[in-house]
Amino acid sequence: MLHAIWAEGRLALWAEDSTLPLTTHSRAEVRDHPFALPASAVPKLVPPKVTGYRGTSYKVAEPAIPVRSAVLLLPSSGRGPAPSPELGVDVTVRNPRVARWRVPILPYAPGEFDAIPGPSVRYFGIVGDFARDLVRRGRILPWLTADEARWRPVLTGTDAARFRELAVAMPPVCRAVQEEGRSGEVLLGALTELVDGVARRAFPDKLIGAYRPGRKSALADRWLLALTDPEPRLDEVDETEAAELRSALAAWFQAARGLGGPVRVDFRLVEPGADGQWRVEFGLRSAEDADVRIAAEDVWAGAAFTATPEPRKTLTGGLHRAIRLYPDLDRALRVPHPARLSMDTRGAFAFLRHAAPLLEAAGYGVRLPSWAGRTRLGLKMTTRSRPGPPNLGLREVVDFRMDLAVGDQVIDEAELAELARLKVPLVRVRGEWVELDDRQLKAALRAVEERRVTELTVGDVIREVVLGGADELPLVEVDADGLLGDLLSGETERRLRPVPTPATLDGALRPYQERGLAWLGFLSGLGLGGILADDMGLGKTITTLALLLAERADTTAAPTLLVCPMSLINNWQKEAARFAPSLRLYIHHGGARRRDEELAATIAAADLVITTYGTALRDLPALARQGWERVVCDEAQAIKNSAARQAQAVRQIRARTKLALTGTPVENHLAELWSIMEFCNPGLLGPARAFRTRYQEPIELRRDENAMRALRRATGPFVLRRLKTDKTIISDLPDKQEMKVWCTLTPEQARLYQAVVADMMGRIESSDGIERRGNVLATMTRLKQVCNHPAHLLKDGSRLDGRSGKLARLEELAEEIIEEGDKALVFTQYAEFGTLLQPYLEARLDRPVLWLHGGLSKRRRDELVERFQGDDEPMIFLLSLKAAGVGLNLTAANHVIHVDRWWNPAVENQATDRAFRIGQTRNVQVRKFICVGTLEERVDEMIERKLALADSVVGGGEDWLADLSADQLRELFRLSPEAVR
Structure with missing residues (x-):
């Protein structure tokens, strides 16, 4: 992970490496950072040319710059510094504190770099964009430091506000060098360094032409040459000359910055009167209250203005400084008391289009007629x-x-x-x-x-x-x-007549789902693809299955290929079996999947073929040869990166129509929407470059409302987005939605599962009475721990990432919940598992993950509950089922997840009721995780069969299972082939 910091008055790089060991260090005042790359490896991170964030570039001054070191203030524990979350290192930091750590750093000058950027590098990339914009608009002035000719930014008006926003948003690591100051000081130093580098490249020619001053020439001449020279340093600087030059430059700089004071010179454009002349009227306006204004005539008449003791001097100085932005002002300033500037229509247009934006950006007050810039x-x-x-x-x-x-008028030819x-x-x-x-x-x-x-x-x-x-000239109306x-219209779903629930669907569609089915059928009839982007929990799966069933009336229709993450295969398989049992289903995944002629025959006999993104990539030639009615991508954010191999693969699979299912069509950038739309309707939004120019850059960089409207009009017909906050949707939903989330085991989990069964069944069969009951319960506990995570069973402190299907699904759901701005309760019956999950999820989600268990004091419990209920930030609340299953009011959550089951419906309902209770104003979605093909699925089936007697049958948790026979236990513990994907 590459970090950018401000050190020694310059931007610098330092890097963390997750492969380096974390070792215990003494509590010395300054220690070497255990994750920092060694000094010899740091220069290799920065090739001579590399690409920066959003096109901003940096250039290493010399590839062989000697590596230095800096002391950073970083969050730490007793063992060492907390590794960056992006490294994915599973290290728990309890009670973090700030400590000093020495790291190798590599100073670098503005240019280009090619390394993978961390958050701080991306931040300085945005600062670089700001610097480039300041140079482009001329918001810079030259300066003389002790012995260097430099450019510096002039921050007034909107630029000053932008600077303050960037200072607040600065990642702490950027200013972690203990000798450096606060974020504003660090940002000013970095911005000045970047402005200087950009300005030097912006001048293609020297400021001095044929004459090239020598070492004995006047300082002003040598300084002027150094402003565009690669080497800004000046030799043999005479302090008397330098002081005189700095004084003149300081006056220039202060005059430019004077626009940032309590009073602004104000320009007001007035429409023509009887004489047909437009006018720009001058005045003074308070910077604190835009309604407090005094006209220039009143200033010259001697009227007082409390915001400034010298209103005449303020007005005169401001108007003269504005000439460089609005040269036509020179005509008005030829009279002793300028109050207005008269002009014709062309002059008014020039003021509107060119002068007014420059004046406003420089900090002047500008008032335009109400129609200006608003007429479409x-x-x-x-x-x-x-x-x-x-x-x-x-x-x-x-x-x-x-x-x-x-506007609303049409102009004929x-x-x-x-x-x-x-x-x-x-x-x-x-x-x-x-x-x-x-x-x-x-x-x-x-x-x-x-x-x-x-x-x-x-x-x-x-x-x-x-x-x-x-x-x-954009298209503004259709x-x-x-x-x-x-x-x-983009309102197709509202206008179309809802399609009734297909007779072959085992269940009923809600009204909004019937409208969604009509929309899907409408697009399909046109041969167009679409994005079903309903909020999580609104039933994208059942709506899609209903579409497939509705099409089965035409027996000649080709099968549908559904591509999804591996963790969702069993979810689709179970939901299809539940709601659409008449669909002929084939799962194309795993080492035993069919190939060649056998695959073609199987697909021809199927209605729905389900595969994963990884398998689709590996088997692309075989899948692309088949004739598909439709290709469906579930969790379509998996193809948001158009350059990714799996995104390219699914785009190559031909079908009559294509459908993307996702609750988050745009997670980070609009380019993700283009990628998903390119899958659904190839070529419809044009090439990526044209999309970036027409929509992405105007919207992301300038918040261009016209571009936003155009994008909504262009994509609206093909995107159906319904939110749980929409009252027309909320009224269609139950108060509490309960659903099962089917998870698979990783190969490691499967091996551990079988090993536990083989070991414990021998003990169970050789024991009786209380000992046998104890062995049965111990077996179930160990198998449930395996289903949670191998580290939960082994208790070896090993890493969590990539080893558990259940954890992978929990991460996906948690990310989606956080993305929607919601809160969730996550229950586990094992405190030790919660202790593993809390730091891991917090690092992955970059959001608070609270953890309540029986070892906490009442005061600490109350603090956690108060924070969860009162803090507006989206977050996850991990809770031990025993410690938090009753007695808490946690209505801030509208999601409840049971990671591991207590197998007692009453206990689970009590836990769910922490969120679903009086005071809850939103619908609550309850998810129960079940590992398919394991004892978790079989116990769930037993509970479902006996649900009416649940309290009496399973009222004691899992104790009721202890009396099963050995054969029944073998069947209960058996690992089915579908458990591993």
Whole structure:
């Protein structure tokens, strides 16, 4: 893991390595960091050229820079420093404290690097973006340090606010060097270093041309040359000259920063009156209260302004400094008491488009008419269905028309041609002023000319909508009727008539699920793919199974291929057996899976084929040769990285339609949505590069509302997203949803499971009475521990990652719960297992994971409960079933997970009622983990058969199983083949 820190007045790198041993150290004042790479290995992390975060680049000044060391203040325990969560090192840190650790560091200058970045490196990448933006907008000034020519940022207005936001968001490791200051000081130093590097690369030529000053030349000349020279250092600096130069530069810098004071010079654009002239009126405005303003006429008349003792001087100084951003001001400043600047329409447009944004970014006050920047200008598409029965297909022809839209008004072709002839950038269209530059006018004429056709196919219309017009002139409105209107509205699910529950479904769909089924069928009929992105727990699985059953009426339909994580195979298998037993199912996974002709014959005889992402990648040639009705990707965030091999693999499997199931279509970046949409409807959103330019960068970097609207319009027809917070959905749900989560064992777990059965069955058969009962209960305890995790049984302190199917499923659910902003209770009957889970989950989720068990004092229990109930942050609460199964009010949670079962429904219900009780305002989802093919599944079946007598039959927990015969116990403990995937 590579970290970026601020050390010795410069950015530096240091690295952690999870493969290095964690050893106990003495409590010396400064100790060597046990996870830090040795000094000899650090330079190898930084090749001469590497790619930084979001295109920001850094360059190693010299590949052979000598490695130095720095003392860092890091969270630690008595054994050593806490490793970064990203390393995945399973180390519990109780009562962490800050300690000093020595690490090798490698200082580096702005350039490019190719290493995998940690959070601090990504943070400085964002700071680098900020530095580049400051240089681009000219928000920098030159400076002279003790003996170097440097560039420094000028932070006023919105830039100062952005700086404060970045300072608050700084990862602590960035400022962990004990000699460095607070986050604001560290950020200013880093930003200045980055600004200087970016500015030097921004000047292609020297500031001094033919004349090149020598060592004896004036300091000002040598300083000016060094501002663009690779070497900023100045030799033989005369302190008298340096002091004079610094004084002038400081005055320049303070004048620029003066905009950040309590008073702002204010510019107000006023629409033309009877004389037809636009005006920019000057004034002063309070920085604290935008409504407190005094006009320039009043300033010159001697009016007082409490925010500044010298309002005339403040106004004059501010206007003169603004000339470099708005050169036209020079005309207004030729009179003794400037109060306004008059101009024609072109001048007003130039102020709107160019001067106003620059002035506002520099910290000046700017007030524009209410219509400025808000009038939507773009293209309006109108389509009308041909007479006849409503039968929508991609090749159906519809009447088509494209017009220029200004707000709610449509401009016809003749009016558009007249506007183009006048070539006036600000025009009054039907009583409303509109900004319309020459570039947009040409784009509008071109769009109307190119789209003068009067008919298009439905497929072409959809592509027009997705492409969203031109860069200069976006598509702002779509007016379509009939089924095409339903699709393009993004409200298809609301408009379509719900499809009744298929007769072959063993269960009933809720109304919102019937609407979802209608939406899926509608897209399928068009040959289009979609993303079913319902919230977790709203029934994506049963809706998909209902779709498959509805299609079975057509016996010629090809089978569906479902690709999912390995941990969900058994879940799909069980749910299909429960809700859709008529579906012919084949699980294509494992070493015994079918191949070649046998595979083709099996697929041809199946309705649903289930496989994993890994198997789909390995068997891609065989699966791609088959004819599929549909490919379904469950937990489709697994293909969010379009460059990943498994994402590329599933995209290559051909099918008539494709469906993605995910509760989180976008987890980090909009590129993930593009990747999933590229699977569902290849090419519909265009190439990744075009998507990034049209949607991703404007939305992620600038929060562009027009781009957001365009993206919603482009993807809305193909994404169905329902939330549990939606009242129309909530009313359809029960108060408490109970579901079983089927987990599989890893090969290691399976070997341990069989070893325990072989060992303990011998002991059980050779014992009787109380000893036999004890052996039976001990066997069940050990097998349940194996199902939890091998480390739970072995108690060897070994790592947790990748060794338990149940833990993998718990991680997936916990991440989804946290992502949704919810809280969850996770019950285990074993305190030792909870102690293993707490630090592991906290590191993985980067969110609080509380842990309540019987060893805590009442005061500590109360503190944990109060924090869980009162803190708004999403979190997980691990609870020991014995210690927390009754008596607690934990209504902040709307998820309950039983990791290991007590096999007493009454006890489990009591634990669930910690969340599902008076005061709970949300629906509660209860999940019970069961390892398929093990005693957990068989005991669950026995309980289900005797549920009516549950209290009397299993009221004593698992004691009732102790009286089973040896044959019954062998059957109970038997490990089935489907237990391992």
